[in-house]
Amino acid sequence: MLRRAAAAAVRDLRGLLGRGDEPGAGWGRSPRLALTACAFRSPDGGSHSDRAPKIYTRTGDAGFSSTFTGERRPKADRIFEALGATDELSSAIGLAGEFMSEKGHIFVEQLHKVQCMLQDVGSNIATPLSSAREAHLKRTSFSEKPVLELEQWIDSYSEQLPPLRTFILPSGGKSSAALHFSRAVCRRAERCVVPLVQAGEADPNVAKYLNRLSDYLFVLARYTAMKEGKEEKIYVKPGP
Numbered sequence: 001m002l003r004r005a006a007a008a009a010v011r012d013l014r015g016l017l018g019r020g021d022e023p024g025a026g027w028g029r030s031p032r033l034a035l036t037a038c039a040f041r042s043p044d045g046g047s048h049s050d051r052a053p054k055i056y057t058r059t060g061d062a063g064f065s066s067t068f069t070g071e072r073r074p075k076a077d078r079i080f081e082a083l084g085a086t087d088e089l090s091s092a093i094g095l096a097g098e099f100m101s102e103k104g105h106i107f108v109e110q111l112h113k114v115q116c117m118l119q120d121v122g123s124n125i126a127t128p129l130s131s132a133r134e135a136h137l138k139r140t141s142f143s144e145k146p147v148l149e150l151e152q153w154i155d156s157y158s159e160q161l162p163p164l165r166t167f168i169l170p171s172g173g174k175s176s177a178a179l180h181f182s183r184a185v186c187r188r189a190e191r192c193v194v195p196l197v198q199a200g201e202a203d204p205n206v207a208k209y210l211n212r213l214s215d216y217l218f219v220l221a222r223y224t225a226m227k228e229g230k231e232e233k234i235y236v237k238p239g240p
């Protein structure tokens with residue numbers, strides 16, 4: 001159903017942005033569209049269209065895909081690298097969130113919010129400034145507000161944690177270890193995004209958000225281990 005709605009959103013968006021007739025303007029299932037699709041769903045959960053388009057278009061088979069601005073680029077382009085890393089990050093967080101839900105942690109709601117923010121991160125990445133028009137920018141801007149919210153969350157967990165006296169290793173139970181894994185994926189996403197920001201193609205707030213998010217995932221991993229009474233493994237210099 002979401003896919004149908006996404007396809008309907010593509011058509012509606014093309015109309016809105018006036019690109020409908022341009023060749024290569026298909027945006028596929030871009031992160032932005034997945035999110036926009038929600039906004040285009042009617043209250044009964046249906047879409048504006050009765051047609052059921054296929055999930056695949058085959059337009060990516062030759063190794064090229066589309067940005068939100070309609071550019072066709074090779075799939076090895078750094079934009080798709082960054083989009084892919086962001087997608088992996090959200091998936092890793094989703095897995096961590098499932099482990100945490102099983103343990104009844106209430107802060108799992110924060111992870112849901114983070115996953116939604118990552119959709120917006122993807123939208124911004126998929127909209128390179130060099131080919132963006134005003135209408136694209138309006139839909140994909142990324143503010144500093146979510147960065148500040150992460151900082152608040154980080155501070156509140158940090159206050160409750162015992163101080164770090166040594167290196168801790170990814171561990172501390174399944175939820176905590178999954179959060180550490182998410183943190184490592186987050187750092188990779190950040191490494192992919194930084195060159196885009198430095199080239200003026202993505203918003204600096206996106207890089208800031210990913211930088212802060214890895215800190216958040218680190219403290220949350222530690223906090224989760226503490227709440228579950230699980231031991232965090234520490235670095236011990238291996239003997240000779």
Ligand SMILES: Nc1ncnc2c1ncn2[C@@H]1O[C@H](COP(=O)(O)OP(=O)(O)OP(=O)(O)O)[C@@H](O)[C@H]1O
Nearest residue numbers: 027028029030056057058059060065066080083084
């Ligand atoms: N391998 C990839 N890694 C990361 N992002 C991708 C990749 N392939 C495509 N994208 C991005 O995700 C969007 C949705 O992907 P999708 O699989 O629909 O694209 P496609 O491969 O170009 O089309 P199709 O699968 O219909 O042939 C694309 O519009 C593009 O922005």
